[in-house]
Amino acid sequence: MDRVPVLKLGDILIVSIQIDLQDQSVLALQEDLADQVVATGARGVIIDITAVEIVDSFIGRMLATIAAISRMLDADTVVVGMRPAVAITLVELGLSLGGVRTALNLEKGVALLNHLEGSKIASVTR
Amino acid sequence: MTTPATLPVTSNSDVVLVRQHVRTVAVDVGLSLVDQTKVVTAASELARNALVYAGGGRVRVEIVHNGIRRGLRLTFSDDGPGIPDIERALTDGWTTGGGLGLGLSGSRRLVDEFDVRSAPGEGTLITVTKWAR
Amino acid sequence: MSVSAEAGRRRIEELLQEHQERVFKRWLQLAASSAGHGDRGDLTGQLREIYQALKQSFTDSGDLSDLRGLLAELSRSRARHGFSPSETAVMVFGLKEALYESVEADGSPEALRGFIWFSRIIDDLGLFTIESYAVAREKVIIDQAEQLLELSTPVVKLWEGIVAVPLVGTLDSARTQVVMEKLLQTLVDTGSEHAVIDITGVPAVDTQVAQHLLKTVVAARLMGAECVISGIRPQIAHTIVTLGIEFGDIVTKASLADALAHALRESGVDFVRRRTHVAVRTEER
Structure with missing residues (x-):
């Protein structure tokens, strides 16, 4: 089983999904992220799905669950880079990622988290 | 071309393989990117359904023709407990497996043709077709 | 009887x-009279090729593929010159009449029997020209429909970070879908972040169509962008409400100008009216 690496940048944890996710990897990622949020005291989580070709209800639910868990641990979650075809398919499937914030790309995701925090929590050149 | 092909659905890694194979064939058939994504997502939902509710099954992937149009047909079959109430199983949000209840109803919206045959104790046969525009 | 049929075929060949010269001349005459206008030299060349291919197909034990290729070409070129498919078919049928004169002169039972067989082949070939006409026409229609879709979907940039799609004309489901996919890709x-x-x-x-518009707005949100729908005319507003379509919290504006102002405000741009001029200042974030 492939594990998805979790990167830390300032107060933000960044996860970039680059592989076709198996269900176990999804569940493992969910646990890893919760552990990391607590261990690092991160204030924000960014999940980059630019490379993800499909999001089915299982992966969709994972995204919503991660957002809900992070919120309980006082961190905001932003999903970035969703492809148009994936977004259209999710809408047709009837899945709304309630409670998940989204941004067009990583840069805008970081900007959104900074905006939410009201102050800069990571210095990334814009 | 590798179709028609029958793939097993007996583990989580099979679901990934089914997705990848369906994607390859969808490209061959000439589906648009959005339609490819829709049919692969439907395949993922239905394969997981077979795994969760019937403990496994198989899917046949084939290219079909209708006049000058080409399409992709997936036939999922399993020997599981079957669906007692198909009408209800096709309702958004109805689930007995602890999921979101979007597998069947959502997949139906992602394809052009959708057919379920099932009876308690006799397994389930689901046929879906997506036509190239 | 089968011996006689075989003899008939041979006699026709x-x-x-x-x-050859007499039959071909007569056929050309018939074809030209039905053709009326057009390039006569061109026609002679085409018919001669077809005539040769027909004879060739008999010696090749009935392989009609070359002949069909020529007929398809004839059908296409005639269609381009504005002939109807039945005119082209009638032209092919003319070969029967042309040959019949020779058969009549021959008068043998083999020739008459063979003529029935020959007629059947020519009938098939005539129908084939109609079929190829239909196929060619269908392809033209499909190509044009695709071109039209491409043409009718401009996505324009209004401001840094704000794009717009001005939709014009009747929206069908297929066109709306194409426009929406293009819009999302442009985002x-x-x-x-604004459309x-x-x-x-x-x-x-x-x-x-209303559902497609709604789905696009929701899909854009999933991607991290906001859509505003503008230019809803009273009748359309009426239809949408009557149909019971829920627009929910989607922002709608009366005009494109209002929508642009809304999107600018949302992206942090302020308007300041200075004397009679309007100046626009971007707020530092």
């Missing part, structure tokens, strides 16, 4: 060979 490509869908030029909206 002989007649086509022996009376990604340009990194725009305006302007439907001022749309005369009517049905349930399906």
Whole structure:
């Protein structure tokens, strides 16, 4: 089983999904992220799905669950880079990622988290 | 071309393989990117359904023709407990497996043709077709 | 009887060979009279090729593929010159009449029997020209429909981070889908967080189209962008409400100008009116 690496940048944890996710990897990622949020005291989580070709209800639910868990641990979650075809398919499937914030790309995701925090929590050149 | 092909659905890694194979064939058939994504997502939902509710099954992937149009047909079959109430199983949000209840109803919206045959104790046969525009 | 049929075939082949000049001249005459206008030299060349291919197909034990290729070409070129498919078919049928004169002169039972067989082949070939006409026509229609879709879907940039699609004309489901996919892709490509869908030029909206618009707005949100729908005319607003379509919290504006102002405000741009001029200042974030 492939594990998805979790990167830390300032107060933000960044996860970039680059592989076709198996269900176990999804569940493992969910646990890893919760552990990391607590261990690092991160204030924000960014999940980059630019490379993800499909999001089915299982992966969709994972995204919503991660957002809900992070919120309980006082961190905001932003999903970035969703492809148009994936977004259209999710809408047709009837899945709304309630409670998940989204941004067009990583840069805008970081900007959104900074905006939410009201102050800069990571210095990334814009 | 590798179709028609029958793939097993007996583990989580099979679901990934089914997705990848369906994607390859969808490209061959000439589906648009959005339609490819829709049919692969439907395949993922239905394969997981077979795994969760019937403990496994198989899917046949084939290219079909209708006049000058080409399409992709997936036939999922399993020997599981079957669906007692198909009408209800096709309702958004109805689930007995602890999921979101979007597998069947959502997949139906992602394809052009959708057919379920099932009876308690006799397994389930689901046929879906997506036509190239 | 089968011996006689075989003899008939042979006799026809002989007649086509022996009376080649006479039959061909007559056929050309018939074809030209039905053709009326057009390039006569061109026609002679095409018919001669077909005549040769027909004779060739008999010696090749009935392989008609070359002949069909030529006929398809004939059908296409005639269609380009404005002939109807039945005119082309009648031209092919003319070969029967042309040959019949030789058969009549011959008068043998083999020739008459063979003529029945020959007629059947020519009938098939005539029908084949109609079929190829239909196939060619269908392809033209499909190509044009695709070109039209491409043409009718401009996505324009209004401001840094704001794009718009001005929709004009009747929206069908397929076209709406194409426009919407293009809009969403443009959001990604340009990194725009705001989109305006302007439907001022749309005369009517049905349930399906309204659903597509809604789905696009929701899909854009999933991607991290906001859509504003502008230019909803009173009749369309009426239809949408009557159809019971829920627009929810989607922002709608009367005009494209209002929608642009809204999107600018949302992206942190302030308007300041200075004397009679309007100046625009971007707020530092």
